[in-house]
Amino acid sequence: MNKNTPFSNTNEKSTKLIEVKLPADCLEIGMHVTRLDRPWTEVPVLLQGLTINSFEDVDLLRTHCNHVFIEIDEEFWLEKGSNTSKEDKAKHYPGFRERKAxxxxxxxxxxxxxxxxxxxxxxxxxxxxxxxxxxxxxxxxxxxxxxxxxxxxxxxxxxxxxxxxxxxxxxxxxxxxxxxxxxxxxxxxxxxxxxxxxxxxxxxxxxxxxxxxxxxxxxxxxxxxxxxxxxxxxxxxxxxxxxxxxxxxxxxxxxxxxxxxxxxxxxxxxxxxxxxxxxxxxxxxxxxxxxxxxxxxxxxxxxxxxxxxxxxxxxxxxxxxxxxxxxxxxxGVYPPGTLVELTNGEVGIVISANTESRLRPKIELVLTANKKNRPPYIINLLDDVLDESGEVYAVKTGLANGTYGINVKDYTQI
Missing domain, CATH: 1.10.3210.10 (Hypothetical protein af1432)
Known part of the structure; x- marks a missing residue:
């Protein structure tokens, strides 16, 4: 990570660093995370303290945390808070606003x-x-x-x-x-x-x-x-x-x-x-x-x-x-049209990504855990929906189109 970034924990200017609470969906690459809203042992990272170097790091923290604490240059933070430009605000994109289902x-x-x-x-x-x-x-x-x-x-x-x-x-x-x-x-x-x-x-x-x-x-x-x-x-x-x-x-x-x-x-x-x-x-x-x-x-x-x-x-x-x-x-990690298998064995087709957490898209379920056809049913993984056994739905892996006999094209028929 570049030493001159305002998110760095080592700064050549010797400016004052402060700890700031930040919603997990506002995390960006380059930020240095000092604390979480839960014990570090509950999040699969190797060390306490984490510099975000990839979008996988961002997704990991968004998936497991509601908010975190970052270390940032005080002067930059105050400047950003009091004089946030349109360009800065645009970096936190609102995603797609749906007018129709x-x-x-x-x-x-x-x-x-x-x-x-x-x-x-x-x-x-x-x-x-x-x-x-x-x-x-x-x-x-x-x-x-x-x-x-x-x-x-x-x-x-x-x-x-x-x-x-x-x-x-x-x-x-x-x-x-x-x-x-x-x-x-x-x-x-x-x-x-x-x-x-x-x-x-x-x-x-x-x-x-x-x-x-x-x-x-x-x-x-x-x-x-x-x-x-x-x-x-x-x-x-x-x-x-x-x-x-x-x-x-x-x-x-x-x-x-x-x-x-x-x-x-x-x-x-x-x-x-x-x-x-x-x-x-x-x-x-x-x-x-x-x-x-x-x-x-x-x-x-x-x-x-x-x-x-x-x-x-x-x-x-x-x-x-x-x-x-x-x-x-x-x-998103699983774009619209991707066939996915969930951790409970059910199979679905991704309808849309969630910008808040790319690992938790909106899905249309099409197969049961026994790989039997079921009436299509839409769930949003961001809502922590529970399956029949009381477990939270989560994606296990993406699948190639055609797996288990599912052709995504068949589910576009109206």
Whole structure:
């Protein structure tokens, strides 16, 4: 941990450190925890006193504690308390505010997803044939996605995670658009911003249609020469979108720069991330997350938790640190659509993450402990719901779709 952080217990300035009581859901990476609201022996940590170095540490404390005590620079704390900026407040994101119940929004979300998938396929086919993109239709489709996410983000997120490996590029563009809208919603962006962000995400990879098919769809890893050709998709994307004068410049910039990195080691122009617009930095994260978690012809997709660890390990290098941490809070350890087994043997499907504790999502139970079908029943693990034996429900592990004969897609039927 950097010595100059205001949360450090060793400070070069010799400033006064004070102990402050803090709700567990306000914990951040870098904070030094001195005391808990319970004995240290009740929390699975190795030593008394803990510097939070990872989002796993944050989840551990949020799961076991209601509040903790941290050691912090007194001057920084007083300054933060008396003059908290809008930017500081925004770091504690409120999460998704639901206007409709999950099941109530699901029918509209299904229609929206089908319309979006069909339109993205039309876009890519048109580019391949050197025909025009129906931008008016694109805006209408994205507007429908935004309205669904504003009503209940988890319905469309859940449905979009049912992936089709055979149509990767189209599905990827669609999911990046949807995930980008959800991410913007999580950051409390307004409807117009969400529409611009979503359209930027949906069109970010259109340049891939100008990459030779034998490289784009190669069933094994690319050679160095092939990868250099693949990299050209960002330039091709910008060139394609430049022909549409009514498209916002940001959409064209996202297509061009979404493979740049915070440390300036990306492509095509090795621009330092600090000079890139927030939308580009957001879609860089969303693009990487979807790529890592998707099955490819040459590699199985990684579980969401592993993907989040990769994103977290690359913060400050490949990705914007604050945005990565916000994205992790949004997605949760078990994202919507994940099949999970609980500690009592019951099986369920994650409906939504809880920003207060990513290890305790909202779940729809679908199998009994004996792995028998049961009427779907929704529980929120954050409420410490008890099972039939009086034990608190908790997630034991995530499962691959198809385990115990459960196909998540079957549970999207209305």
């Amino acid at each position: 999950f099941r109530e929004e699901l029918p509209r979300a299904k229609l929206t997803l089908e319309e979006t998938r069909s339109h993205v396929e039309d876009i890519l086919d048109s580019i391949e044939r050197d025909d025009g993109i129906d931008i008016t239709k694109s805006r209408a489709v994205i507007s429908s996605c935004v309205k669904s996410i504003l009503a209940n983000a988890n319905a469309l997120l859940w449905l979009s995670q049912i992936k089709d490996q055979d149509h990767y590029t189209a599905e990827h563009c669609m999911r990046v658009g949807i995930l980008a809208i959800a991410f913007g919603r999580f950051l409390d962006m307004d409807e117009k911003e969400l529409e611009l962000l979503g359209l930027s995400g949906m069109l970010h990879d259109v340049g891939k249609m100008k990459i030779p098919k034998d490289i784009l769809n190669k069933p094994s890893r690319l050679t160095r020469i092939e990868f250099d050709i693949m990299r050209q998709h960002t330039t091709f994307g910008k060139e394609i979108l430049e022909t549409y004068k009514d498209l916002e410049p940001m959409i064209k910039d996202v297509a061009h720069y979404h493979h740049e990195r915070i440390d300036g080691k990306g492509y095509p122009e090795k621009i330092h991330g600090g000079y890139l617009h927030k939308y580009i930095r957001m879609i860089t994260i969303v693009d990487a997350y979807d790529a890592i978690t998707s099955n490819r012809s040459y590699k199985a997709g990684s579980p969401a938790f592993d993907a989040l660890k990769i994103l977290f390990s690359e913060r400050g290098k490949h990705f914007d640190t604050e945005l990565v941490e916000a994205f992790i809070r949004m997605v």
